[in-house]
Amino acid sequence: MEEKEFTAASFYRFLDRKKLMGSKCKECGTLFLPPRPFCGQCSGNEVEWFQFSGRGKLVSFSVVRVGTTSYEEKGYSRDNPYCWGVVQLDEGPRISALLLGANLSRPDSIKTGQPLKVVFPDKPEEGGERNPVTFRVQ
């Protein structure tokens, strides 16, 4: 694994290269997703990169009909909602993700606990625009 700083910039660059990367404390083994350079558990300074499987389950979700300006600019609206949720990875940590593959006109059909898998962006970020973490309902 190449040396990179444990920053959001690195995390999103890895995502563009189809890797979901966090960090792992070399002293106590705690996993961090997204990555961080300092272990808040044992105050350890030494962390290393850790690649997540990208498999997890749904903890919570929302179908958003009034979104942020940046999502409305992507074409989402009251009539074309998006869904994001909290995902628990098989390895333990959780992350927020845009969710694909759910029936957004029937939000009560979306079930917490259902399995999810990470999907990687088709094209790398452009002009500083970062691709969001995205998971698909299995």
Added chain:
Amino acid sequence: MVQRRKRLARGVAVIGAGISHFGAFKDKDSRDLFVEAFQSTLETVQKGIDPKEIEAIYVGNLSSDCFEGQAHIAPLMAEWVGLNPRPATRTEDACASSGVALREGIIAVASGLYDIVLVSGVEVMNKLTTARVTDILAAAADALYEVSVGATFPSLYAQIATAHMAKYGTTEEQLMKIAIKNHNNGALNPKAHFNASIRDIMNSRLAKAKERGQPIPSWTDQMEFLKDPSVNPIVAWPMKLFDCSPITDGAASTILVSEEIARNFTDTPIHIIGTGQASDAQALHGRKDITSLNAAKLAAEQAYEMAGVTPEDIQLAEVHDCFTIAEVLATEDLGFFKPGDGPRAAEEGRTARDGKKPVNTSGGLKAKGHPVGATGVGQVVEIWEQMSGHAGPRQVPGVNLALAHNVGASGSTVVVHIFERR
């Protein structure tokens, strides 16, 4: 580490508290609402106070920078009420900004540095479009990892709601009943943003339809009204419009003094006997469980311990119902009800004004309004009015012990205070 019981170095009391009107005011800026709250505060000091006796001022505010293009708001507020050159400090912890200002004011007086301080909060949010306001509030979440996937505040609390629903079977209907309860209280609060019950709102829509010769909607009660997506549309499922607090302009302030001089100003000071504050991961995904707010449980524990009281002892509470589900969590995290029992307790009327544990008699953030930086001190104003017997038609008789619970963002800051009338 040595565990020592946390206590204040000396007692601190509230001698007055006042609020501006809450609402959407096209022609008012922060300084105008601040002056209104300040004047109203001075009027509540029973034996009067020379405002020049105030030694320092604390101002809670989330984002006057973005909402009004005005940073560095504390000395400006001090200037507008003639309090320069006293030290003026702004606190920012999202929607808990003025709850935290209160705690800083308490600590300052308890330390002995000051005897008299003004603690306040102000926010003017209606100068911008709803879209802009949504973005500015979202910035109180984790910008790099939550806002990036489209998080808005309604959708953050929607996560909490779907997790609570999955774990405890909480329903959308139960949440609607919390909105109905808080609007019933707001209808009795002349300074509330929505000085109307949901029944009042429904009846005025029916009257309007009749007047305009439009088809008359078939709602026969408040629940049918709330289940109609044409009047209660989804914002971020399962949060609908009437689950959300409004975008409000307003200000609130209170005067704190050291206990030993309190009776120079009033025969009925309200003593602050407990304070607690805690933090948590900024992002929901950084927490092990999102069906409760750990920071609220910890802040409450600190406040109860300092005060030497239990949740059962609390006779009235103002809690942070920025969304209906947030009131559920508050009543559970504060120990009023067991985890998962909050919705049923509300449904059974236990948190109504005439219930065993009245919650949000002011109308709460839902009906009184939520000018984010003013909310924490706004809660103190309701507690002051209730405890000094000036709550008018909302009055709950004989309140001697009350609690305020103020949350920043999705729970990464929570501050809790306990008040006593002796």
